[in-house]
Amino acid sequence: MRVPDRFRVAADAGLGAVFAVAVAFQAYQVAGSWGAEHWPFGAAVAVWVCALALVRRRDPLWTAVAGLAVAALAVLVTRFVHLPAEPSPAASLGLAVLVGSAVRTLPVRTACAVAVAGLAVVAGGFLAGPGSAVPVLSGLFWLAALVAGAGLRLLAVRRRTVAERIRRAERLELARELHDVVAHHVTSIVLQAQAAQLVTAKHPEKAAGSLAGIETAGSEALAATRHVVGLLRDAAPAAEGHERLGELIEGFESHGRRAHLRLDAEPAGWPPQVSSTVYRIVREALTNVSRHAPHARAVTIGITQHERTVTVEVEDDAPRVPARRYRRTGYGLIGHGLTGLNGYGRAGYGLIGMRERLEALGGTLTAGPRPGSGWSVRATIPTGGRR
Template identity: 75%
Template sequence: MRSPLRLATAVDAGLGVVFAVAVPFQAYQVADVWGAGYWWFGAAVAGSVCALALVRRGSPLWPAVAGLAVAMLAVLVTRLVHLPAEPSPAASLGLAVLVARAVRTLPARGACVVGGAGTAVVVAALLVSPRSPVPVLGGLAWLAGVAAGLGTRLQAARRRAAAERVRRAERLELARELHDVVAHHITSIVLQAQAARLVTAKHPDRTAGCLAGIETAGSEALNATRRVVGLLRDAAPVAAGHERLAELVEGFESHGRRARLRLDAEPSGWPPEVSSTVYRVVRESLTNVSRHARHARTVAVGVAQHDAAVTVEVEDDAPQAPGRRHRRAGYGLIGMRERVEALGGTLTAGPRPGSGWAVRATIPTGERERP
């Protein structure tokens, strides 16, 4: 918070120096051209407007309205009394600052009020002193103030829109992350609950062991959810080392199915986002097998690195069910495809010839293997 405060202080100090130089210099020029009795009015008007331009407390509407009112009053006075044209260059400079600040920060209605009042001052000055260049300079200063205010206002609007897009993307990312982690554990709980029901019917004495397994799986799901939430807060990717991938395969085999892992690469050399994506692709694929291919007997997980890319393949041998060839292309797989494509890779998923389902992801690492 100190940096914006220091910047605002520096800007105010710079404006103060400019105003402190502009008002006396203008007074000197008026006294030299018009005479010694004509400088004080313009100096008072310019000093008042510039002082209002340095006010930062509260809404910028009232300083802007007050400055424009002072300028309009000065224009009317010059109509009645033979005085130099207003608003003077120094006063126009202060008005430009007031208008720019109001247009930049006020709601649309207030910004339009200030812009319209500035237009009225410029038109009145041109009508009162049509042959003087001073009102023209005032009009140019007003246009510069409006342009500066609108420019910064549009930039702020674009930043807010971009921030909102990022927030929406983060919310979607959170949903995908929670789906990836929790769905795997919840599937394990459901499978163990189904097994417990069958075991209880035939071997009631083994019920306690089944319930303990369900309790363990539930605790793991809770801990995994907490880890994911903490992971998202820290924006740290999940590592996909050999141990983590082996844990996924072992967890899948604990459900009574065979799985094998082939790792022809060194994950420690991958960028964090590549490592995280490999881990999530394998986990999502195994989760889909658990949920949608219960008749699969074996699953093969292969991770290999060739040149500047990592290839992940997950294949099962489940028989194809009629009319359900695209059943497994669910929300989680869509999230994986978006993640892989965001890294410049590709992901395909579909039925294998004959039987089974295959997921293949190619993820660039950004580096080429050394010979």
């Protein structure tokens, strides 16, 4: 048996013991003040209501309805027969459990209806037994049940909201990881395949080398995908950081383009999330150049550290070209082929992912054409301290 089940059984056993004591004490008090012939009715009503409270988890709605119906009937009986006021203290305790459980678990409208019905039973007790302190106690029990049920309901809603926010953040993280890995490495494979087609057509004897390059790129993509799976499985994965920028630039230059890194910072003092974000921004920017700026020949990567921020700027030298046709998406205008800037000036998933990462850290991202020609991506990342 699972721990929650054991806890529920123990809680219900304790609640049953409380009910038994309440019914017995009530019967003793009524027998002493009203006479021995007056306690059985109130005890029977209390036993029925308390028994329904103990099985409330099977059906919170109908157990609450049945309990309220028994209590309402008891109120009507005491209105015309000389008996102690109803609902009695023990029955009110059982009703409080039923009403509180309904308010906590049922849909809003149904829960409100049960709460109002409970208040009506309490009001009926006041009318049936004016001047008695028992209806006052019933009202206090009803109020306590309402407060406790509503409080637990709000707490559950808050937990669900937090859980959903966490799940949404995890889904976004997964989407970013998949985009970062798949887009970068698949782009490399596509470029290698395009180069292989040209080489095979002009120099068939060099086809083996091109195919070997495709195989290497595919192996790297497979290893990177496995790394993403490891990130999802491990509780504390090793983040990709600034120390791998050299590998990233070498991979970019292997396709015949130049990349120059200008580092004016102290990466050793960066927090892990800053180091990882710098790497991913550079990777996404280089991937965009490879995919959407075919005429760019050189890229400059500048990383500068200030008192409380790190600035990453990636610029290419692609010339402006005429725009082709566009389609509108939820992220803005996306061109089929080249855009009116340099071919990758679009708000795709990569830029959205980068912006979300930076906003989560309190940073900013800007991307746009440079004066004259080329494209620039500029990111500012807070480091949380001084140099």
